[in-house]
Amino acid sequence: MSTEIKELKFTTFKTNIKYSVINKRVHNIDGLAKVTGRATYTFDVKLPNMLYGKILRSPHPHARIVNIDASKALAMPGVIAVATGKDTPGVKQGIWRRYPELCDEQILPLEKVRYIGEPVAAVAAVTEEIAEKALELIDVEYEVLPPVFQPLDAIRKDAPIIHEGVERNINVTRHIEWGDVDDAFAEAEKDGYIREDWFRTSSQHHMCMETRAAVSSFTPDGKLTVYCSTQSPYYMQALLAGVLDMREGDIRVIAHYVGGGFGGKFELDAAIFCSAVLSKKTFRPVKIVFTREEDFIASKRRTPMHYYIRTAMKKDGTFLAREVRVFTNGGAYTGMGATALYLTGFFCSFPYKWRGYRYDGYRVYTNTLPSTAMRGFGAPQAMFCSEQQIEWMCADLGLDPYEVRRKNAHTECYEVPGQAYIQSCGMTQCIDKIEAWAKSKGNLGPNRAIGVSAAGFMSGGIFNWFDTPYSFSSAVVVINYDGKVDLYVGCQEIGQGSNTTMAIICAETLGVKIEDINVYSGDTAHSPADLGAWGSRQTLMAGNAVKMAAEDAKRQLLEFAYAEMGLNIVYDLDIKDRWVHVIARPERGMKYEDLVKRAIRGKDGQRIIGRGYYTPHRKGMISPAYSYMMQAVDAEIDPETGKITLHEVMTAHDCGQPINPLGLIGQLEGAASMALGFGYLEDQPMDEGKILNPNLVDYKVIRATEMPKTDMIEIDTYEAEGPYGAKEAGEGLTNPTAAALGNAIFHALGLQMKELPITSEKIVNALKEKKEKQGK
Amino acid sequence: MIHDFHYLKPGTLKEALAMYAEHEDCKVICGGQSLLIVMRQGMIAPENLLDIKHLNELNYIKFDEKDGLRLGATTTHRAIEKSEVIKKYYPALVAMENKLASIQVRNWGTIGGNLAHADPAGDPAPLLIALKANIKVGSAKGERVMPLDEFFVDYFEIAMEKGELVLEVHVPVTQPKTGIAYQKFNYLTNDMGIVGVAASVTLNGGNTCKDARVVLGNAGPTPRRSKKAEEFLIGKALNDDVFAEAGKIASEDCEPVADIHASEDFRRHVIGVLTKRMLKKAFEEAQGK
Numbered sequence A: 001m002s003t004e005i006k007e008l009k010f011t012t013f014k015t016n017i018k019y020s021v022i023n024k025r026v027h028n029i030d031g032l033a034k035v036t037g038r039a040t041y042t043f044d045v046k047l048p049n050m051l052y053g054k055i056l057r058s059p060h061p062h063a064r065i066v067n068i069d070a071s072k073a074l075a076m077p078g079v080i081a082v083a084t085g086k087d088t089p090g091v092k093q094g095i096w097r098r099y100p101e102l103c104d105e106q107i108l109p110l111e112k113v114r115y116i117g118e119p120v121a122a123v124a125a126v127t128e129e130i131a132e133k134a135l136e137l138i139d140v141e142y143e144v145l146p147p148v149f150q151p152l153d154a155i156r157k158d159a160p161i162i163h164e165g166v167e168r169n170i171n172v173t174r175h176i177e178w179g180d181v182d183d184a185f186a187e188a189e190k191d192g193y194i195r196e197d198w199f200r201t202s203s204q205h206h207m208c209m210e211t212r213a214a215v216s217s218f219t220p221d222g223k224l225t226v227y228c229s230t231q232s233p234y235y236m237q238a239l240l241a242g243v244l245d246m247r248e249g250d251i252r253v254i255a256h257y258v259g260g261g262f263g264g265k266f267e268l269d270a271a272i273f274c275s276a277v278l279s280k281k282t283f284r285p286v287k288i289v290f291t292r293e294e295d296f297i298a299s300k301r302r303t304p305m306h307y308y309i310r311t312a313m314k315k316d317g318t319f320l321a322r323e324v325r326v327f328t329n330g331g332a333y334t335g336m337g338a339t340a341l342y343l344t345g346f347f348c349s350f351p352y353k354w355r356g357y358r359y360d361g362y363r364v365y366t367n368t369l370p371s372t373a374m375r376g377f378g379a380p381q382a383m384f385c386s387e388q389q390i391e392w393m394c395a396d397l398g399l400d401p402y403e404v405r406r407k408n409a410h411t412e413c414y415e416v417p418g419q420a421y422i423q424s425c426g427m428t429q430c431i432d433k434i435e436a437w438a439k440s441k442g443n444l445g446p447n448r449a450i451g452v453s454a455a456g457f458m459s460g461g462i463f464n465w466f467d468t469p470y471s472f473s474s475a476v477v478v479i480n481y482d483g484k485v486d487l488y489v490g491c492q493e494i495g496q497g498s499n500t501t502m503a504i505i506c507a508e509t510l511g512v513k514i515e516d517i518n519v520y521s522g523d524t525a526h527s528p529a530d531l532g533a534w535g536s537r538q539t540l541m542a543g544n545a546v547k548m549a550a551e552d553a554k555r556q557l558l559e560f561a562y563a564e565m566g567l568n569i570v571y572d573l574d575i576k577d578r579w580v581h582v583i584a585r586p587e588r589g590m591k592y593e594d595l596v597k598r599a600i601r602g603k604d605g606q607r608i609i610g611r612g613y614y615t616p617h618r619k620g621m622i623s624p625a626y627s628y629m630m631q632a633v634d635a636e637i638d639p640e641t642g643k644i645t646l647h648e649v650m651t652a653h654d655c656g657q658p659i660n661p662l663g664l665i666g667q668l669e670g671a672a673s674m675a676l677g678f679g680y681l682e683d684q685p686m687d688e689g690k691i692l693n694p695n696l697v698d699y700k701v702i703r704a705t706e707m708p709k710t711d712m713i714e715i716d717t718y719e720a721e722g723p724y725g726a727k728e729a730g731e732g733l734t735n736p737t738a739a740a741l742g743n744a745i746f747h748a749l750g751l752q753m754k755e756l757p758i759t760s761e762k763i764v765n766a767l768k769e770k771k772e773k774q775g776k
Numbered sequence B: 001m002i003h004d005f006h007y008l009k010p011g012t013l014k015e016a017l018a019m020y021a022e023h024e025d026c027k028v029i030c031g032g033q034s035l036l037i038v039m040r041q042g043m044i045a046p047e048n049l050l051d052i053k054h055l056n057e058l059n060y061i062k063f064d065e066k067d068g069l070r071l072g073a074t075t076t077h078r079a080i081e082k083s084e085v086i087k088k089y090y091p092a093l094v095a096m097e098n099k100l101a102s103i104q105v106r107n108w109g110t111i112g113g114n115l116a117h118a119d120p121a122g123d124p125a126p127l128l129i130a131l132k133a134n135i136k137v138g139s140a141k142g143e144r145v146m147p148l149d150e151f152f153v154d155y156f157e158i159a160m161e162k163g164e165l166v167l168e169v170h171v172p173v174t175q176p177k178t179g180i181a182y183q184k185f186n187y188l189t190n191d192m193g194i195v196g197v198a199a200s201v202t203l204n205g206g207n208t209c210k211d212a213r214v215v216l217g218n219a220g221p222t223p224r225r226s227k228k229a230e231e232f233l234i235g236k237a238l239n240d241d242v243f244a245e246a247g248k249i250a251s252e253d254c255e256p257v258a259d260i261h262a263s264e265d266f267r268r269h270v271i272g273v274l275t276k277r278m279l280k281k282a283f284e285e286a287q288g289k
C-alpha cells in the first residue's frame, strides 16, 4: 500500500452537533404508497398492446443445443414471436466488464446449456396462458453432455469441461497475502498453538418478495424503455446496451419500486433480457414475470464454499497467522461470484490483526445454478468458519474468548497491510458490551447457551471491475420557488429505505424538513448514474453525493442571504428547520421560504441547482469505511430431537452515526431472520443438478413464530469518510449470526458443527458420534 | 397455472350429492387449501369442481355428554380451535389445531377436506384415531360409517366410493382415566410435521395400562397405529422405561421414507422420542383424572 494512505490518518471523534433530521425515528417516505397498494411495481405495469412472455428452460444440466424448431409454436393462434439465441447479437455478457474472460454468460445461449433451468427460448403471446402452452410446442434437440456438480470433482483432470478453454473448470483464482506467514507459523509450532479445520457452507436463495420481472417496450424510433425489478438501473442500462448493440442513451430503465434484492438483482437477468429481445422483434411491449419456481431454479444463489482454515496463535491468545483455502461452487457462470471469492478471503481475516495472512480462493464452474452475491457477499461464510474456529481454539487452550477477541481486534486508524485503511472502529466496545450483556444473563440451564461472533463489513466497494466512466454516486438538488426540493439520485430504493436516507441527509444539510424533499430515483432518464444498491455502498457513497449537492445549493442560497442581510463578513450563516440565521445570533434571520423566493428572482428566474458526486480515492483496495459488530445468539437445543429454539439475538453495533434508527432496526431484524435461516434452515439440495425444493413449502424461511427477540446496542463512533459520520448498517448484520448460533450449540452441547445449515438431524448424528467416541 | 374448469355450486347437500353422481371427472372443493395447491402444480386438472364450502348443513360442532362430539365436514379448523366445548372436553384437539398451518389457512380449510385429502403428514388424523373417531360418508344412494383408521388406504387415497362425500367426524366420549397427547416434529412451528405422534393412555385404577393407542403421522403411506407398541403397553405398569421401550417399538413398527427434510433413520429416531414423550404426557394427564 502506498504511503499516501498513511498520511490520511484521522482520529475518530464524536461531534456535538444537534441534528434536526438525522437520528430521528422516521418512517419510510414511500411507506404509505406501499401499504395502501398505490406503489407500482413492475408486476403492476400494463402498457397498451402489451404481450406476455414465457421462457423455455433447459431440462439438462449440460447439453449441446443441436436445433431449435419453433414452427409449431409460431403456428399457434395468439403466439406473436419466438426468440432464441439466433435472434440476439450473441454477446457473452457479465458484470466484470474489465475482464472479458469473465463475461461468460449468453442469456439464450447459441451453443450449450450449462445448468437445469437455463433459458433456451422465449415466447411472446397475447396472453400468458397461450405463451405457456406454446412452450410445449417448441422442439429443442439436445446432445446431452456429461455433467459435473461439485467443485472438488470439477477441478479433476478428467472432469467434463464446462466452458471451452477453461482448464479444470477453474473460473477465477484469488490470492491475498501480507506479513510473513511461514515465519509466524514456525513460531507457533515452537511455542504456540495451531489448529486446522475444514468447513462447508450451503447455498441460500435470496427469497425476494417480488420475483424477477420486466416490461420492455421497443418503439419504432429505435428507443427501448424497460421497467424492471433491479438493484441498479444504471447497470441494466449499460449491460442492455452491450447485449443489444444499442447506445446507452437510447435505453431508459425504470424501477420505481423493487420488492427486495439482497444481492440477486444487479446482474442482467432473463426476464429483462428476453422481454427486450422479444419487444425488439415485435415492436410491442412485452412483459415477463418469473413464477416463484423460476425464481428458485433460475436466479442466481448464495455461493456455497468449501473452507480450509489453519490458524496459529500464541498460548496467551495473541493471533499470529492464518492460512485459508477456499473452493467455491461457482455454478455455470461467473455472475458476481468473482467478487464473493475475493471478499470471503478478505473478511476471513476480519476483524482481527494478523502478523501474517494468506488466502487462496478458487471459484470452480459446475453444471449447477450459478452462484453470486448475496447479503454479506462471502463474509457470512467466512465468519461461520473463522469465528467458530476461534471459539474452539480458546476452549482448547482454556482462554477467555472475549479477552482473546479484544486482544486481537482491529482498532481505529489501523492498516490491514496492503488491503485496507480503517479509520473509525468500535470493535473493542462492541466486545465489551456483549460480554457484559451475556454475563448479566447468568446461568441459562442445561442445553442452552449464548454463542457470540464478531464481524465487520465494508461500506461500499472501491473496485471498478464494471469499468464505469462515471462517478460511483451522483446527485442533483433542485430548489423550487415554493421551497420544495427535488432530489435526483441514481442510488436505488429496493425496500431498504434508501430514498428515506437520502431525503434525511438532504433535509439535514439544507436545513429544511424531510417533507420538503421529493426524491426522484429509479429512472435513468432523470437519475444521474450511480452504481446502485449493492455492497452496502449507498448510505456512504450516495449519501456523500447528496450531502455535497445540498451543500452546493445551500451555498448559493446563503450568498443571497449575506447580500440581503448586509452582514459583516466575519459572521457565518446557517439554515436549520427552515430558519436562515446568523449562527452567533440565531434570532437574527429570515424564513427559508422567503430567501428561496428572492434568490430565484435574483437568478433571473433560474431554480437553484446543486450538484454532488462521490468516488472513493486512496482508501486501499476494498472499501472507504468498515462497520463493526459483536453478536450474541441465545439458543436452546433439544438433545433428543436436535430441535433448536432461539431465545434472543443481541447485537452491539458500530455503524458510525445512525441516520434513521427505525431503518436500522428494520435492517437488524431482516438480517437476523435471513442469517438465522442460513444457520439452521435454508438450503437448496439438488439431485443431478436439479433443485429439489423450488417452492415455499419445501424451502424453509423463518416465519414470525420462529423469530426470536432481537435488539441492538449502538456504539458511538464517527466515520470521517461517511456523510455525517455514517457507515454501513444492514448487510454486515448478516455476517456473524450463523457463527454465533454454531458457538451457542458448541457451548450448549459441546458439538463442533462444521457444515451449514445446522439441521436437527446433523445435531442428533453429531451427538451420537460424540457418545460413541466417549464410549470407546 | 390452473387449468380451466366448470364450477358447480349446489344449494343443498341433496343437490350436491346429485350433482356429484351426475358429473364425470368431478372434484370436490371445500376450503381449497390443499386442492388448489395440487391443481396449481398441475398434478390434477379436473373438468368440474363441485363447491361444498357454503353448505351450512355440514357446518356444525355438536357435543353431547353421552354421544360425544360431532363435527360436520365443512367445519373449519379455526372453528374447532376456538370452540369452548372442544376446549373443555378435547383440549388436545385445540392444541393440535393451534399448530396446524397459519390462521389464514385455518380460517378457510376444513376438517372434512383435511381428512379427505389424506396427506399422511396431516395433523388431525393421528389424533382423531387416538380418540377412536369414526367418519361418516354418504352419496345419493345412502350413508355409511367407518372407524377413521380404516378410512386411509394409501398416499392421498381413501376408502370412498364414487359419488361419496365426507359428511361427519364422530368422536366418542373418552373413557374415564384417559389422557391424550399429540405432537409433531418440524422446523417451522406451523409446518406440516416431518413426523407426528398421537398417544392415548387409559389407566386401570393405579398405574396399569388398560388401553392405549399410538398413532404415527407421516411414518408411512397413511396415518397408522403402531399396534405392536399398543400391545406392548396394555396390561403393563407404566413408567419411563416402558415409555422408552414403546418408543423403540414404534420407531421400528413403521415405514417412513426419506426426503430432503429428513432421512428415514432420523424419522424413526424422532418417532421413538415423540412416542415416549407423548405416552408420558398422556399418562400424566390420565393420572390426574
Ligand SMILES: Cc1cc2nc3c(=O)[nH]c(=O)nc-3n(C[C@H](O)[C@H](O)[C@H](O)COP(=O)(O)OP(=O)(O)OC[C@H]3O[C@@H](n4cnc5c(N)ncnc54)[C@H](O)[C@@H]3O)c2cc1C
Pocket: B027, B028, B029, B030, B031, B032, B033, B034, B035, B036, B052, B073, B074, B077, B099, B100, B101, B102, B105, B108, B109, B110, B111, B112, B113, B114, B115, B116, B117, B121, B122, B123, B124, B164, B165, B166, B167, B190, B191, B192, B193
Ligand atoms: C400453507 C399451508 C400449511 C398447511 N399446514 C398444515 C398442517 O400443518 N397440518 C395439516 O394437517 N394440514 C396443513 N395444511 C393442509 C390444509 O390445512 C388442509 O388439508 C385443509 O384444511 C383441507 O381443507 P380444505 O377444506 O381446504 O380442503 P380442499 O383443499 O378443498 O380439499 C382437499 C381434498 O379433499 C377433497 N374434499 C374436500 N372436502 C371433501 C368432502 N367433504 N368430501 C369428500 N372430499 C372432500 C377435495 O376434493 C380435495 O381432494 C396446510 C395447508 C396450507 C396451504
